[in-house]
Amino acid sequence: MNKVLDESLSLKVAESIKSKANKPFDNAYKAALATQGATYVQGFLIAGKPYKPKEHGWIELGDSVIDPTLPHLHKKPEELWYFAAQSLSVKKLKAVIEESKEDYPEDDPLPIYGEAPYEYYGDIMLGGQEYLDAYQAAEAKCQELQAIQAQNN
Secondary structure, three states, X not given: OOOEEOHHHHHHHHHHHOOOOOOHXXXXXXXXXXXXXXXXXXXXXXXXXXXXXXXXXXXXXOOEEEOOOHHHHOOOHHHEEEEEEEEEEHHHHHHHHHHHHHHOOOOOOOOOOOOOOOOEEOOEEOOOHHHHHHHHHHXXXXXXXXXXXXHHO
């Protein structure tokens, strides 16, 4: 991904929405609602060792990634890699959340996986082709990072 993490704005947004650990999708949702011009993004994050893609949510503003979960990751920005699978405008995000709450009131509406058919990635099947593509890109980056680590040891 070629967008750069804005560390200072991420920390500012995290504080303003009272970001919580292990709630990246909720944090991103709240941040999207609170940040003028933001786009809600879901995908995968590699957060240092062990190098493994993890589902994650964040927002984007222009060419910047704003991660409201950043304070809870305990990693430096250069140890983080983001792979976007799906982006939603705030208007679309609100509509999908509202529909999900009506159709499936007992389920958490986040994360949002889009339309079927779904693809397999890892051990689970969620998300369309864009999720598979993002997961495979994240896995390739993990392999690259592990190879670099092996060379340096």
